[in-house]
Amino acid sequence: MELLVRYAEALGAERFVDVTNVAGVPGSWTPYLIDKYKDAGSSYDAIFSLYDLDSDEVVPIPQQTVVHSCQLQGGYDPKHPDVLGASPAAMDALRQGEEGAVDHGVEILKTCAPYLAGNVPAFGEHCAWMESSAVIYCNSVLGARTNVEGRESTSAAMLTGKVPDWGLHQMENRYGQHLIEVEFPVESIMDWGMLGYYAGQMVQEDIPVLSGRFSRPEVMRHKHFGAAAASSGGVELYHLAGVTPEAPTVEEAFGPKKPVRSFKYGAAERRAIYDDLNSTATDTNVDFVMLGCPHAALEQIEEACRLLDGRKISGNSDLWIFTSRAIRAEAEARGYEEVIKAAGGHLLTDTCPAIGQTVPPGTKVVALDSAKQTHYLPAIMGIQAWFGSTEDCVNAAITGRWDGKAP
Amino acid sequence: MTTREAKDATKIVLHGRKVVGGCAEGEALVTSQTISGWGGVNANDGTIVETRHELRGVSFAGKVLVFRGAKGSSGWSGTFHNARLRGTAPIAMLFNEMTTKVALGAVVMRIPSMTELDQDPLALIETGDWVKVDADNGVVEITKRSEH
Numbered sequence: 421m422e423l424l425v426r427y428a429e430a431l432g433a434e435r436f437v438d439v440t441n442v443a444g445v446p447g448s449w450t451p452y453l454i455d456k457y458k459d460a461g462s463s464y465d466a467i468f469s470l471y472d473l474d475s476d477e478v479v480p481i482p483q484q485t486v487v488h489s490c491q492l493q494g495g496y497d498p499k500h501p502d503v504l505g506a507s508p509a510a511m512d513a514l515r516q517g518e519e520g521a522v523d524h525g526v527e528i529l530k531t532c533a534p535y536l537a538g539n540v541p542a543f544g545e546h547c548a549w550m551e552s553s554a555v556i557y558c559n560s561v562l563g564a565r566t567n568v569e570g571r572e573s574t575s576a577a578m579l580t581g582k583v584p585d586w587g588l589h590q591m592e593n594r595y596g597q598h599l600i601e602v603e604f605p606v607e608s609i610m611d612w613g614m615l616g617y618y619a620g621q622m623v624q625e626d627i628p629v630l631s632g633r634f635s636r637p638e639v640m641r642h643k644h645f646g647a648a649a650a651s652s653g654g655v656e657l658y659h660l661a662g663v664t665p666e667a668p669t670v671e672e673a674f675g676p677k678k679p680v681r682s683f684k685y686g687a688a689e690r691r692a693i694y695d696d697l698n699s700t701a702t703d704t705n706v707d708f709v710m711l712g713c714p715h716a717a718l719e720q721i722e723e724a725c726r727l728l729d730g731r732k733i734s735g736n737s738d739l740w741i742f743t744s745r746a747i748r749a750e751a752e753a754r755g756y757e758e759v760i761k762a763a764g765g766h767l768l769t770d771t772c773p774a775i776g777q778t779v780p781p782g783t784k785v786v787a788l789d790s791a792k793q794t795h796y797l798p799a800i801m802g803i804q805a806w807f808g809s810t811e812d813c814v815n816a817a818i819t820g821r822w823d824g825k826a827p
Numbered sequence: 828m829t830t831r832e833a834k835d836a837t838k839i840v841l842h843g844r845k846v847v848g849g850c851a852e853g854e855a856l857v858t859s860q861t862i863s864g865w866g867g868v869n870a871n872d873g874t875i876v877e878t879r880h881e882l883r884g885v886s887f888a889g890k891v892l893v894f895r896g897a898k899g900s901s902g903w904s905g906t907f908h909n910a911r912l913r914g915t916a917p918i919a920m921l922f923n924e925m926t927t928k929v930a931l932g933a934v935v936m937r938i939p940s941m942t943e944l945d946q947d948p949l950a951l952i953e954t955g956d957w958v959k960v961d962a963d964n965g966v967v968e969i970t971k972r973s974e975h
Contacts, residue, residue, distance in 0.1 A: 423934070430846045430930040430940070445905075456912060474908070474935045550901040567927040570904030572935050587927060624861070625898065625926065654861070654898040654926070700878070774866065796866045799878040 423473050423576045424583065433584035440581070441541045441564070442489040443534050443549040444574025446472055447521030449513040450495070464520030472575035484525040485578040490539050491521055492551050493532045493715075495776050497768045503740070504768070504778050526578070530770040531744030533643060533715040535562070538746060543665055546589055548577035552656070553647035553714045553792060559657040561642045563665035565589050568656055588657055594666060595675035596659050598623045602632030603686040609644050610809045610827065612637060613791040614693045615685060616645035620653030621693075622683045629673040631661040632685075640717050647714050648791035694826045697791055697807035700798040701822070705736070708783040709817040710797075711810060712742030713772055713790035720810070721751045721767070725759040727814040732764050734820030738780040739765030742772050765817065774800055787816040787824075839951055841967040843921075843944035847933045851919040852959035855969075856890040858882050859949045861924070864932065865902025873915030891958040892917035893948050896924030903928035908935040919960035921948045921967065941967060 428436065446468060453467055460466035460478055469478045495514055496506040522528060529537045532551050541547050541564035549555050549566045558564045567587045569577070577583050587593055600622065606615050612634075619628045628649075637645065637660070649655035659667035667673035683689075711724055724741055733739050741760060743751065748769050751757050757767045773779050774796040779786065785804045788794045794807040806816070808824030816822050860881055862868070867877035873888035888910075897903050910916040920940040922929055933940035939962035948967070952958060955972040 426847070426934045427931055430934050431925065431927065432844065471908070474937075552899070552901050555901065568901045569927060570901055570931040570935075572904055572908070573927070573931050625896075625924070651899065654928075799876055800866055 421576070421580055422475065423572055424580065427573055428584035428586075431584050431586045433586040435585045436582040437546050437585035437589045438581055439546045439548045439577055439583055440487050441539070441545060441547040442485070442487055442574050442577045443492055443539065443547070443551065443554060444489070444569070444578065445492055445494070445550060445571050446524070446526055446575050446578065447491060447517035448494050449517030451509045451513050454513055454516075464524065468575065472572060474572050481524055482579060483523065487578065487581040488527070489525065489578040490527040490529045490534055492529065492534065492554070493772070493775055494518070494530055494770050497770045500766060500768055503766050504771070504776055505781070529744060529746070531715045532772070533744065536639070536715065536717055536747060537744040548574050548583045550574050552650035552654070553643070555656055556646035556650045556658065557642060559588055560646060560659070560664050565594075594657060595627070595677045596629035596667070596673040597626040597677065597680050598628050599670070599679040599682045600628050600630045601682065601684050602630055602634055603684055604633065604690050606634040608809065609640055610789065612641040613644040613648045614690060614697070616648030617652045617697065617791040617795075618685055618689055618693045619658065620649040620651060620655050623653055623655060625654035625656070627657050627659070628655065629659045629661060629667060629670055629679070631670050634660070636663055640720060643714050643717070644790065651792040651795040691826060694807070697794050701785060701804040701806045703785045703804055704822045706785050706787045706806065706816040706820060706822050707737055708780050708786045709737060709739045709813045710742070710773055710786060710788055710793060711740075711813060713788070713793035716741060716743040716747065718747050718750055721747070721756050723810060724814060725756050727811055728759065728763045728818070731818050733817040736820040737817050739763070739817040740768055740773070741765060742768050745769045773797055777801065779803065785822070787813045787822055789813045837971065839969040841944045841946055841948065841951070841969070842965055843941045843967065845962040845965055846930060846940040846942055847938060848963045849939035850959070850961045850963060851891070851939050852957065853889060853891050853918050855893050855952050855954055855956045855958045856882070856885065856887050856917070857893040857949065857952050857954045859895055861895045861898040863899030864897060864904070864906035864928065865900035867899055868906050868910070870906050870909035870913055870915060873910055886915070887917045888915040890917050891919045891921065891960060893921045893952050893958070895949065896922050897926050897928035897932065901928070904931040904935050907932040911936045919958070921952070921958075921960065923947070923949065941965065
């Protein structure tokens with residue numbers, strides 16, 4: 421509780437709210453953490469106390485969390501350390517941390533998209549989630565309530581079932597602030613990613629209400645829209661008029677508030693976003709194609725298999741597709757993993773190139789169908805990134821060349 | 828008037844709300860932009876690495892970091908926590924926009940931090956100014972670079 425009290429004071433919150441669903445990263449260990457806390461024994465209790473809870477002393481950690489708690493993505497896929505270039509020390513640290521988390525009642529989902537892997541909070545449920553793309557989905561699509569929490573606050577919430585009652589836990593902070601009128605029709609997953617990237621750039625950390633020419637999106641379109649808006653800006657909640665649960669209409673989405681600013685998303689804005697996302701790339705030789713940011717839904721793995729159509733990927737290129745352990749099990753059962761392997765690609769879990777800070781050796785140019793990964797990967801890994809549709813990306817894997825065009 | 832008094836007379840004093848207590852003073856590093864933690868900062872040396880950031884390549888280690896606020900990944904606190912463990916954290920923070928990211932980051936860095944200042948710190952403080960952050964008493968003292 422001591423950490424949560426300090427956190428509440430920092431926010432200026434006057435009370436705590438009870439949460440019933442926590443998503444964090446306890447047990448995400450690195451060789452650095454094990455070495456850092458070796459004087460304290462580097463046990464689960466030691467690292468959880470001193471690092472995850474930022475405590476001055478090691479305290480016994482209860483064997484069971486008090487509320488439903490899951491672990492989000494980690495550093496490497498334990499089944500494929502060779503593909504991801506993981507050192508034995510890094511793998512050992514992750515294994516020890518994961519075992520500790522299991523022993524302490526944490527559900528190991530190992531994904532940035534827990535809502536696709538069985539953790540789906542109810543409307544109005546107060547949660548403490550990390551992972552900006554999961555937080556925005558939780559708030560906007562499910563209508564559950566969470567701020568963007570961090571490693572330390574989610575760890576404390578697992579043991580107490582409490583976080584500061586601040587921000588998006590309170591109804592008055594959940595109304596829309598700015599209006600985005602969508603004038604150019606938004607259909608494909610790529611379209612939704614670009615619209616999300618635009619929305620984040622325009623409203624930054626605020627709450628946008630979108631209205632206009634879009635058809636009702638399913639889970640994957642929400643996933644790509646939200647992840648993009650949470651990357652180019654810091655959007656934690658959006659309302660789609662007539663679609664998301666707290667926005668039956670534009671008026672209801674704004675509640676007692678009036679739009680502060682209004683934006684129009686037309687053909688020019690769409691083109692500018694496409695160019696912006698492609699601004700780091702000049703070399704059309706593609707060494708690496710990555711799909712599954714946020715972690716792929718089963719339908720997206722199925723689509724990649726359909727696009728591969730029995731062909732092999734270029735000898736100059738690698739193809740990595742990321743998903744959760746749960747969806748991978750389903751993909752294996754359906755034979756999709758075999759299809760990807762036969763083409764020369766890999767179906768991977770737990771992590772992604774940005775989180776794991778790993779790309780195939782020698783990668784200079786990557787092709788991506790995720791605005792979020794395009795936002796982060798060039799900065800983190802110092803490489804060029806092309807952004808396009810899933811089809812553009814699979815074609816690039818097969819030919820070794822980028823042939824994507826502005827849609 | 829002694830030299831000391833003349834110097835005091837040029838000090839700018841701001842008042843604000845304590846985020847994390849304590850008192851520290853040092854050189855300011857100022858940006859009107861928000862800062863991304865995970866993916867935007869290298870905790871090994873405290874350098875900002877975000878592609879289009881105006882402070883790209885600049886380290887905040889040992890500085891009084893004056894900035895608009897936090898953005899991006901939920902790994903903000905974790906990244907700045909790692910900076911503290913590696914000795915590359917700022918020694919104090921002043922910021923304008925409160926978020927859970929920056930609040931938790933300030934808490935786990937355990938450095939004097941303030942917000943809700945009565946005048947805009949981004950307008951008054953420039954990189955290189957000497958800034959004393961007395962968060963316990965809610966007071967910030969600025970000595971302009973040319974005068975210290």
